[in-house]
Amino acid sequence: MSTPHHPPSPDLFSTATTRRDFMVLTAAALGGVGACAVAWPLIDSMNPAADVLALSSIEVDLTPIQVGQVIKVKWRGVPVFIRRRTPDDIAEAQKVNVSELRDPQGDEQRVKKGREQWLVVVGVCTHLGCIPLFNAGEYKDGWFCPCHGSQYDTSGRIRGGPAPKNLVVPDYTFLSDNRIKIG
């Protein structure tokens, strides 16, 4: 026995149930929009505030830095090493066989073209976050991390010890020959 087949209702509101469903659906949709609109300011309020963002980039004057000298500046709460490398340092960095490195990166990828004497790296060991010491390990004019013995070369690349990655090169640009903006 077959029940008569009802043709689809041409009118969306022909039954109380579908009108009810429409109401519930619309209410839920409008309410959902409202809930998102309420949630967003709460979530966004946890993002960095305007004064924190204002300090998110710094400008550094390079004039006082002598050849072979390294300075430490504070950027976004962490130290950044800025070193004016000697020609020996640059040569040393460039002649390394990149494929043998734990984190393969050529020296030219870590400096700006035409300004290879300037090395700008975040002074935080990529192992567990201590601040490495300059010229204190196996690599002359490199860095050594006293916490667990990571060794970085004259380009800040990891050469020994437990750290997995090279010292991070932050986003920076030369505003002029003697001025950089980090971040």
Place this chain on the structure above:
Amino acid sequence: MSAPKTNSIKGWIEYRLPIFSFIDHSLGSKYPAPRNLNYWWNFGSIAGIVLVMQILTGVFLAMHYTAQSGMAFDSVENIMRNVNYGWLLRYAHAVGASMFFVVVYIHIFRGLYYGSYKAPRELLWWFGIVILLLMMATAFMGYVLPWGQMSFWGATVITNLFSAIPGVGEGIVHWLWGGFSVDNPTLNRFYALHFLLPFVIVAVVILHIWALHQHGSNNPLGIDVKTPQDTIPFHPYYTYKDFFGFGIFFMIFSWLVFFYPNALGDADNYVPANAMVTPAHIVPEWYFLPFYAILRSMPDIAIPFTGMVLVQSKLAGVIGMFGSILIFFVLPWIDRSKVRSATFRPVYKIMFWIFLLDCIVLGYVGSQPPEGSALLIGRIALAYYFAHFVILWFVSKREKTLPLPESISKAVLASHGGY
């Protein structure tokens, strides 16, 4: 497997923790509510939503606020100027506090009019008074946190009240302050308590609702539910009505937050606290004004014609102020009428409106300097406030009440609806 087959995820949870049937039976389609509730019954659920909103905005504000006397004001300005949507969080929280009191005061006066405090709802009423007292403490301490001039001096004036207690008063005040004046220790403990108390309020609200559900809601006629015909399922009738109420509430709330956020506040609180300079007028937030009026209007309690003072006006003011709230605890026994709703109590109905007017007058008096005509009006209004309860004791036993309808359903059928 003994788990039900239908809707298996829901069934799996339900078998282990019957949360779905619990919701169904407490505010779903299986919770019966009187069919004749009017819009004055919306304010309880609105109060609940405001509590949730205050806790949410409060927690996110707490991520940026610093409770140290040298940094508190600056941290609030940092929220206003630097934190993303910080101004919105701050204004929502400040306006929300005022709206919380508007809603709760209406909710209380609904209870007074319809006799919701009468048996068997005395404990429900008591939990409500406790919630009001906790709200007042929370709001008082919260207002101190921005460390503006009013924050500081309002705290000084009100905490100084406790020195009125004979003997141990001064010791208590130093204990409250953590020092010899309102200062950093006071600010820090107020912050800790302001964070804590709202969760205590939540716990008492749960007790409040639990007590409510024992005998169900009162209704505008004040007569008991007798048969299921007197009720309708809470969902969808009152859920949708409550959602509509939320919509109206949030429109009023948003109007204030976005266009007149400082209308209910005091300009002096945008001046950083200065212990060496007192503002010309120390005024609490509007929701404390009636109590402030009582505090300042109480005279010395003396034996007439002898000039012998029994209780100094300072202590009398404190007793009067707390008494004006504590008296509500005994209201179910002061009001001896067997009839609940003022709809059927023409004498009590007049008394109710006069009492409401009296509270408003007290509120106005609280905003004025306590001198001249304001002081006189304040004393009259204060006297009437307590006289109301004395009068009620006598009137409630004797008044002629109108005949009650037989049942809710008969009354509703007779008026064949209004919506």
Place this chain on the structure above:
Amino acid sequence: MVGIDMKKIILIAISLIGLGAAGIAFAENQKPPLKQSWAFDGIFGHVDKQAAQRGFQVYKEVCSACHSLNRIAFRNLADIGFSEAEVSALASSYQISDGPNDNGDMFQRPGKPSDYFPLVYANENAARATNNGAAPPDLSLIIKARKGGANYVYSLLTGFGPPPAGIQLTPGQNYNPYFPGGNLMMPPPLSDGRVTYADGTPATVDQMARDVVTFLQWAAEPEMEIRKEMGLKVMIYLAIFTAFLYVAKRNIWRKIH
């Protein structure tokens, strides 16, 4: 019916009290401020950026001699239409205290956009000592910190005059009926032509007062325009949603009636 009459009485009482309370706010020895119309008033209020820039010039050249603005950072001035270059140039024209350096000393350096306007006086005591005992308040919040807001500040700036008969001024005091009590240490700061506007607008006292009030309004509430725009959107959304909920409620309750 007695109940309804009572309700009317209550409502009238509330309105009267509300009006009375608003009116009485300025009663004793303070003239109520002149009511002005401001571009930033009302639900469509906005900050006139040209006026705010002129107002900043007035602040810088007149008010900043005594009044600090230390909740505003140089970078905030981009909000009222200054370019990044102008902001940097302005910032570096100020000397900002920084340090300690490696020797342990504090030093002065040119300002950066992220710096805040520096203090005028080292602390409140220094401010009082230099100003006959009255410390000039910081202006970052002044519009919100005074009853009457923008109207009050405008009236004060333009309201200086000789004291009426019977009012005594101590040396250094000035008379202004809009100030509570009437006597204040601040001398009238504005006079016609005191500032030469960069955009050529004639600098009358009224113009300068209006411009600096517009600037100070922005300084007190930098979020105002966003707040009101958001408010409009929120009200429209809520109106639609609430209307819908009302229709839904009526629909559901139809069965019962």
